[in-house]
Amino acid sequence: MKTNQRMAVAFIGAAALVATAGAPAYAAVPTDTAELREAVTVDGVMDHLAALQDIADANDGTRASGTPGYDASVDYVAGLLEDAGYEVTVQEFLFNSFRELSDPVFERVSPDPMAYVAGEDFFTAEYSGSGDVTAELQAVDLVLPPGPEAGSSTSGCEPEDFADFVEGNIALVQRGTCDFSVKAQNAFDAGAVGVIIFNEGQEGRTDTLNPTLGDQFSADLPVVGTSFEIGDELAGLLEEGPVTIHLATDTLIELDVPTANVIAETPTGRDDRVVMAGAHLDSVPDGAGINDNGSGSAALLEIALQMAELGIEPRNTVRFAWWGAEEAGLVGSQTYVDSLDKRATKDISLYLNFDMVASPNFARFVYDGDGSAFGSTGPNGSGGIERLFTDYFASQGLVSEPTAFDGRSDYDAFITAGIPAGGLFTGAEDAKTAEQVAWYGGLATFEGEPVSYDPCYHQACDSLDPVGDGADAELYAALDAAYGGALEGNINTIALDEMSDAIAHAVLTYAMSTSAVNGTAKASPTAAERTADRLGSHFRR
Structure with a gap:
């Protein structure tokens, strides 16, 4: 594996931001983050998003890993x-x-023929194989009506779910608990010739699924995602008699395509107390990926640049990362972690993740590090990261909610x-609730239909011109009105402003801390010696 490393040069007259405010429980050193938050502006972040949009426009409308658009994005950020x-x-x-090489097909042949609309009623799962099949549908271990909480269904998660599956049928499975790829692989192993995965059905889990199987999925069969409504209807029809489905997908999976991560490290700071903050830089193949995840990438880039502009010298090394091939199944970040030896892994104090931080119909989600909301606890210290964000939002008079570590970023x-982790998220394909509208503004429904946090999630309209790229013009006008004109393309500038400030606060707080994320051991003397050797090198704008 080749790397291209460029060394930093000196900046004269830099002054660190050291705080005077009272110290919260999660950091031994009080840190005033106001100057950095003030320096990180919506206009600055939007300038980077405009550059990413220009890159996509010049490269067939996409910044997906493995394309010239992604390579140009890497050059922009790294430069x-x-x-x-x-x-x-x-x-x-x-x-x-x-x-995808051509438009997919999902039709109910019988009873009551129905042709479903690609991009509205269903999506081809990323990394679906190709196929054109007409066969009987068979339900697999469905939970209908759906359980009271998300993840109640284990449909298709175990090979035993397919014990009575008829080879040559199309499998109907429900979202929940395990990865989409596990469901699809179990179906393939049982002899299925196609798979339909429908949303689970709880509030916020009803919209049309746009699933990703990951770049290691290799079963050659068509796999599509659809809404709870369509899946529930098909399940009901199956109770009355046979249902015949026509599925067709035409896809191309190319092996061993080159791409890259961008890693940028401060030239000062303790080497054994590394604070990492990351965002994925790639889009899906269908579009520019301006919210997913231009928003996280641009916010993190502007924070890094403003830290340099302000001459901040962190006590702990800050390592920013822009990941490639996230949309292919989290490949870039996994590659990076796999490349670390035991010492380098231990030296990372924590990791902060920012994937979609400006959704047009946003919520303020904080990853549930202590597991109190969803039961999935991060490594020791993750709860402290969660508290840092929730306390920050509370200090600003803003409501926030937990979101699960569900393995999707x-x-x-x-x-x-084993590295403590946390971060922020403003929502993707799930529907916004009426209660959340009271907290964050926006819309729960439009013309009687639920509205997701990002109606353009994983679509071409995730751009700075969503209506021009296929979004519902009336819906986006209503969203813009609901937020007082805050939408710039598929970006909600209110969310972008609030989240950028929260990211800057967290990065700088941990950069200046003298204790571990979980409040335990101090840095080792060896690390202090290494840092002393590097103090002659600072930032230059």
Whole structure:
């Protein structure tokens, strides 16, 4: 694996931001983050998003890993960071890329023929195989009506679920508990010729699924995602008699495609107390990925640049990361963690993840580090990260909610390696509730239909011109009105402003802390010696 490392140069007259405010329980050193938060502006972040949109426009409308659009995104981010004085590494790796070659088909042949609409009623699962099949449908271990909480269904998660499956049928499985790829692989192993995965059915889990199987999925059969309504209707029809379905997908999976992560590290700070903050830089193949995840990437980039501009010298090394091939199944972040030896892994104090932080119909979600809401606890210290964010939002008079560590973003590799993790998220394909509208504004329904946090999630309209790229013009006008004109394309600037400030607060708080994330051991004398050797190198804008 080749790397391209560029060294930082000196900045004269830098002054660190050291605080005077009272110290919260999660940090031994009180840190005033106001100057950095003030420096990180919506306009600054939007400038980066405009650049990413321009890159997509110049490269067939996409910034997906393995494409020229992604390569140009890497050059843009790495170039700015290098100019600002960061130690920049472009970590190259290989992954398996995915794209659709023609429009998919999902039809109910009988009873009562029905042709479903691609992009509205269903989506081809990323990394679905190709196939054109007409066969009987068979339900697999469904939970209908759905359980009271998300994840109640284990449909298709165990090979035993397919004990009576008829080879040659199309499997109807329900979202919940396990990865989509597990459901699809179990169906393939049981002889299914196609798979339909429908949403689970609880409030917020009814919209049309746009599932990802990951770049290691290799079963050659069509897999699509659909809404709870359609899945529930098909299950009801199956109780009355046979249902025949026509599925067709035409996809291409290319093996060993080159792509890269961008890693940028501050030239000062304790090496055994590394604070990492990351966001994935790639889009899905269908669009520019301006909210997913241009928003997280641009916010993190502007924070890094403003830290350099302000001359902040962190006590702990800050390592920013922009991941490649996240949309292929979290490949870039896993590759990075796998490349670390035991010492380097231990030296990472915590990881902060920012994936979608400006959803047009947003909520303020904080990852549930202590497991109190969802039962899935992060490594020791993750609860402290959660409290940092919730306390920050409370200090600003803002409501926030927990969201589960469900394995859908780049924190997953770090958690698996035992590194404390946390972060922010503003919502994707799930529907917003009326209670959340009272907290955050926006819309729970429009013309009688539920509205998701991001109606353009994983679509071409996740851009700075969503209506021009296929979004519902009336819905986006209503969303913009609900937020007082705060939408700029598929970006909610209210969310972008609040989340950028919260990210800056967390990064700087941990950068200046003298204790571990869980409040235990101090840095080792050896680390202090290493840091002393590096103090002559600072930032330059």
